[in-house]
Amino acid sequence: MCVPLVARSGTVWTALAHIITAVIGSGVLSLAWSVSRLGWIAGPLTMLAFASITLTSAFSLCNCYKSPDTNDGFHRNGSYLDAVQRILGKKSAWICGIIVRINFIKLGIVYTITSSISMRAIQRSNCFHREGHKAACKYGNTYYMLIFGGIQVIVSQIPDFRNTQWLSVIAAIMSFTYSSIGAALGLAKVIENGEIKGSIGGVPTSTAIQKVWSISQALGDIAFAFPFSVIFLEIMDTLKSDPPEKVTMKKASLVAVCITTFFYLCCGGFGYAAFGDATPGNLLTGFGFYEPYWLINFANACVVLHLVGGYQVFSQPLYANIEKFLAKKFPNSRFVHGDLKQMPV
Template sequence: MKRTGNQWTAFAHIITAVIGSGVLSLAWSVAQLGWIAGPIILLCFASVTLTSAFLLCNCYKSTDQQGNMNITHSHGSYLEAVQSILGNRKAWICGIFVWINSIKLGIVYTITFALSISAIRKSNCYHDEGHKAECQLSNTIYMIIFGSVQVLLSQIPDFRSTKWLSIAAALMSFIYSSIGSGLSLAKVIDNGEIKGGIGGWPSPNAAKKVWPVAQALGNIAFAFPFSIIILEIQDTLKEPTEKATMKKASTMAVWTSTFFYLCCGGLGYAAFGTETPGNLLAGFGFYEPYWLLDFANACIAVQLCGGYQVFSQPFYAIIEKWLRKKLPQSRLFVGDYNLTLNKHLLAFRLSFLRVIFRTSYVAVITGIAILFPYFNQVVGFAGAITFWPIVVYFPVEMYLKQKKIESWTTKKIVLRTYTYVCLMVILFAFVGSIRALIIARFS
């Protein structure tokens, strides 16, 4: 297929992936960490994500020697690169984390969509009946609606075909992040003071302070989740400058998203202090102007529809490729069928494999989201569970193997130290997030 992508389409894909539901929990995360640690940790995670992007860009192509010839291979997916560079055993391990990553993002996006649509109805209820009115609504029906929408969008054939969806979703990301920051700034001005403190949310003892901090780290980790699709994005770019283009797009996208994160997280904490909600736009720290809050949550809903597909399409491709290899003689699963309803309309390419597998997958994700509808806790757990292997470990290992960096060299020592430090931080976040999720589920 002709590769027509450029720096701006890559930027749109990354922004769609990065500025998602994770930004909504950042004010709460900064509230746990305080004015010094909060922004510093956000910048640290941004730096780790950008480092991962650069390492993966270098892994897009590899060269094998066959006889007297050097054969260059392009890796169109994260898992394909791991298999080619690190071997089948690590590819199997990586495949498990890719599977978990796709599932966790689907769950969080489903929960967030339901909260955003529910928030629209609640804000209108509070506007009509007062801020103390009983406006509690069930989110289950909205999760089912989101699942139904994703069943339809999942019939998009492949990642390349999501360009238009990413551009629309990226625009929505900028809009609702700007609204969240603007509303927070307006509340700070209205309060006449900057709330919050250097140490973050005060706690009566160390134990009660430690676990929210751990969960906050998980929430921040979730806010930078695009390493898994870097190679898919790079595979859409025009040759022969796709590597340089990808690095420029990654740099632009990471620092743009970090600017919005600092605005949303910092201004949200400044506005609410110890009362910072877990979800900045659906937690009802804001009530007015209700129409602007409605518009922001509508933008979130649209962005989540695109973000779900950006992350799910690579996973769909992996599973469907495997199924086609296992069932090569099955015309039902292997073949595509062109359906034309009218000669004046475009034909639609139907695949029974896509219909059956993707519909089943979305149904399972929706069911899990209904069982665990806890936004803040699920975001923390989701951020911690796959961040280290996908963003840190595999990119470093592929880079070391491909560049043939010898042991005890300065570069290898630095990269190994970087890997282990990140592991310790994420293990701490993982334990705290698991604890918070268990308490939420059984309390």
């Protein structure tokens, strides 16, 4: 009998890279808008609250990685869906599977659209620099979506999640870069203005319904910016066993959430302080900043490179599900099984 040889060589650093790639997305650049809707007190407190919830969830999931097994002593749950099936049963896993896969597909669509917006922003930035800040400079997204899709076709040839470590490292560096640029531009704008804009209650609205709606949108944006539970166990399954996976993953989660929260508070706070009630939906693509245009272009290029890696982090588990289904459907297919390294047992 032959089984696939699984190499688990991940460390706290590779886990940290995966988490940062999954969590810090271009949504960090829209957090200033969210803070502008919530105000100076509720905005930062909401970020800290969701950071605490995310960390608590991560620590709880650490305990779900290994389940008791009568034959081998324990069973590794290599994905969120595996853990649900092992702990809650097949019926719950069937329902959860639908939700998780829809979530993966949704994230792929969101990343494709967001990357096209950033690529278009580079073209618009060059246009504004040439023609002036009041020029129309309107361009479509379709062409850039096709480019991003073509890149993903190539990058998707990566065999599995464990082989995306190098891509996650690059993506994490890119996320640090554009987040730092966004925060620095906001701080520079505050210094230029000579005042800290914004208010305790956030942007005023004409009706209570509008206020409730804007607050709900802001809460949704912040909530969407933190969780990574759907790929938590996939990341944990890449770690070597010494030290124990649970110890490594808790350390990586704590560091990642602290780093993430720091960047979120900086981007959200400096952006709101710079623009106040006029805070754009995105600090880089909403053209709150026009100059230096080369720095804006560089930051948007970093966003695109990060999203290339982020797309794979969330898509590789979906690819694995499809491959697993095909392996069961076509057990004798050399095409399906040809890329598995095997060892006799």
